[in-house]
Amino acid sequence: MKALDELTFDNRFARLGDAFSTHVLPEPLDEPRLVVASDAAMALLDLDPAVAETPVFAELFGGHKLWAEAQPRAMVYSGHQFGGYTPQLGDGRGLLLGEVYNQAGEHWDLHLKGAGMTPYSRMGDGRAVLRSSIREFLASEALHALGIPTSRALCVIGSSTPVWREKQERGAMVLRLAPSHIRFGHFEYFYYTQKPEQLAELAEHVLNLHYPECREQSEPYLAMFREIVERNAEMIAKWQAYGFCHGVMNTDNMSILGITFDFGPFAFLDDFDAHFICNHSDHEGRYSFSNQVPIGQWNLSALAQALTPFISVDALKEALGLYLPIYQAHYLDLMRRRLGLTTAEEDDQKLVERLLKLMQNSGVDYTLFFRRLGDESAALAVARLRDDFVDLAGFDAWAEQYKARVARDGDDSEAQRRERMHAVNPLYILRNYLAQNAIAAAESGDYSEVRRLHKVLTRPFEEQAGMEQYAQRPPDWGKHLEISCSS
Numbered sequence: 460m461k462a463l464d465e466l467t468f469d470n471r472f473a474r475l476g477d478a479f480s481t482h483v484l485p486e487p488l489d490e491p492r493l494v495v496a497s498d499a500a501m502a503l504l505d506l507d508p509a510v511a512e513t514p515v516f517a518e519l520f521g522g523h524k525l526w527a528e529a530q531p532r533a534m535v536y537s538g539h540q541f542g543g544y545t546p547q548l549g550d551g552r553g554l555l556l557g558e559v560y561n562q563a564g565e566h567w568d569l570h571l572k573g574a575g576m577t578p579y580s581r582m583g584d585g586r587a588v589l590r591s592s593i594r595e596f597l598a599s600e601a602l603h604a605l606g607i608p609t610s611r612a613l614c615v616i617g618s619s620t621p622v623w624r625e626k627q628e629r630g631a632m633v634l635r636l637a638p639s640h641i642r643f644g645h646f647e648y649f650y651y652t653q654k655p656e657q658l659a660e661l662a663e664h665v666l667n668l669h670y671p672e673c674r675e676q677s678e679p680y681l682a683m684f685r686e687i688v689e690r691n692a693e694m695i696a697k698w699q700a701y702g703f704c705h706g707v708m709n710t711d712n713m714s715i716l717g718i719t720f721d722f723g724p725f726a727f728l729d730d731f732d733a734h735f736i737c738n739h740s741d742h743e744g745r746y747s748f749s750n751q752v753p754i755g756q757w758n759l760s761a762l763a764q765a766l767t768p769f770i771s772v773d774a775l776k777e778a779l780g781l782y783l784p785i786y787q788a789h790y791l792d793l794m795r796r797r798l799g800l801t802t803a804e805e806d807d808q809k810l811v812e813r814l815l816k817l818m819q820n821s822g823v824d825y826t827l828f829f830r831r832l833g834d835e836s837a838a839l840a841v842a843r844l845r846d847d848f849v850d851l852a853g854f855d856a857w858a859e860q861y862k863a864r865v866a867r868d869g870d871d872s873e874a875q876r877r878e879r880m881h882a883v884n885p886l887y888i889l890r891n892y893l894a895q896n897a898i899a900a901a902e903s904g905d906y907s908e909v910r911r912l913h914k915v916l917t918r919p920f921e922e923q924a925g926m927e928q929y930a931q932r933p934p935d936w937g938k939h940l941e942i943s944c945s946s
Contacts, residue, residue, distance in 0.1 A: 690717025892937025
C-alpha cells in the first residue's frame with residue numbers, strides 16, 4: 460500500500476493543451492475535515508486506508524496542498540441541457556487534479572468537485588455544499604456495489620466555509636475517480652465551434668487510451684461508437700432494473716465510457732412509479748424514470764452528430780439501431796434473474812410488464828418486493844406478498860403465471876433459489892430519506908451516520924446484523940423529498 464506522497468501521476472489529458480482545458484488552482488476550504496472516505500476507492504490508487512485520518516489527507520482534498528506532479532485543469536465542453544444546446548459549459552466547480560496510475564497499470568482521474576471558480580463557472584461560485592457532496596459520494600459507491608457502471612468517490616471533505624444556496628450552507632469537496640471525465644459534450648463543443656483539428660485530436664485521444672481494441676477494426680471510429688452505444692445501453696438497463704433515476708441526463712453529464720456520471724438530484728424508486736420525476740426542477744418530466752431509455756438514445760444521437768466528420772451518417776444510424784435491442788436484452792436478462800429465473804422464454808417480457816403494471820397501481824415498494832420474492836418458495840412468497848396489492852384478482856392471475864413459469868424453469872431447492880435471488884436483489888438501497896438523515900446529522904457535525912450508511916451500502920445484498928432500520932419502507936415524509944440541481 461502507498462502513502463499519499465507516493466502516488467504516480469501521468470497527466471495525459473493535460474498534455475492535450477489549453478484548447479481542451481485551463482490551468483486553475485483549487486480554492487482551499489476553511490478548516491477542512493474528513494467527513495467520510497471509501498476504503499474500496501482508495502484501494503484503486505493503492506492507498507493505505509489509514510491515511511484518510513491524517514491531517515494532510517483533508518488538506519490535499521480540501522484544496523490546501525497539491526502534489527508537485529499534479530496539473531489541475533478545468534475542462535471545457537458544451538452540451539444539450541434539457542434538450543436545448545448550450546454552446547459552452549465546462550468544469551464550473553470541478554478540477555481534474557491529474558491522472559494517477561496504480562500498480563495494475565490502470566489510470567484514474569482525480570477530479571475534485573467544489574474546488575472553486577474557474578473560467579467556466581458562469582454565474583456560479585464554484586463551490587459544492589456538504590449536502591450534495593455526501594449524496595454524490597454515497598450514490599457513487601452504492602451504485603458500484605450494485606454492479607452498475609459508475610464513477611467512484613474517494614472522500615468528502617467538509618469545512619466551515621459558508622456557501623449560499625436557498626440558505627446558507629457549508630462548503631465541501633468530493634474527490635471522484637474515473638478512468639476518464641470526458642463527456643459527450645466534449646465532442647459537441649469542438650464540433651459546433653468548428654474546430655476540426657481539436658475534434659480529431661480528442662477522438663484520437665479517446666480511441667487510443669480508452670478503446671484501443673477498436674484500432675484493430677477496419678473502421679476504428681465506428682467500432683468505438685458502437686462500443687459506446689453498447690455500454691450506455693447496458694448501463695441504462697441496469698438503472699431501470701434497479702430503479703435508479705439519474706435526474707439530469709444532459710449530454711454534458713454523459714460519460715464517453717458509459718458510466719453513471721455527474722448525477723445530482725438522483726433517486727432510487729421507493730414505491731414503483733414508471734413516471735417518477737426525481738428532480739423537482741424538471742418541470743416537463745424530460746428525465747423521468749421511464750424516459751431514461753429514450754433519452755439515452757437521444758443523447759447518443761447527439762454524440763453521433765458530433766462524430767459525422769469521421770463516420771458516415773448511414774453507419775452511425777446503423778450503430779444507433781443497436782441501442783434498443785441491446786438495452787432490452789440486458790434489461791430482460793437482469794429482470795429474469797431478479798425473478799429467480801435461469802432460462803429464457805418468449806413471454807418473459809410480458810410477465811415482467813404485467814408485474815410492473817400491478818406494482819404501479821398499488822404503490823408497491825420496488826426493492827423490497829423483489830427481495831421478499833426470494834425469501835422462500837415461489838408459492839409461499841407470492842402468498843405473503845399478495846396483501847401489498849390493490850388489484851387482488853390481477854395479482855392472483857400474475858402469481859399463477861409466475862408459479863407455472865418457475866416450475867418450468869428448473870428444479871433447484873428453496874435454499875438454492877434464495878441464494879441465487881438474494882445475490883441480485885438488494886436488501887439495502889440508497890433511499891432519499893436515508894441520505895437525508897445522514898446529511899442532517901453531518902450538517903450538525905456528526906459524521907457517524909454517513910459512515911454507517913456508506914458501510915451498509917457497500918454490501919447491499921448481504922443481510923447485516925443490527926442494520927434492520929436500513930431495510931424498511933420509508934416513512935411518508937421520506938417519499939416526498941424535493942431534490943434539485945442546487946449544490
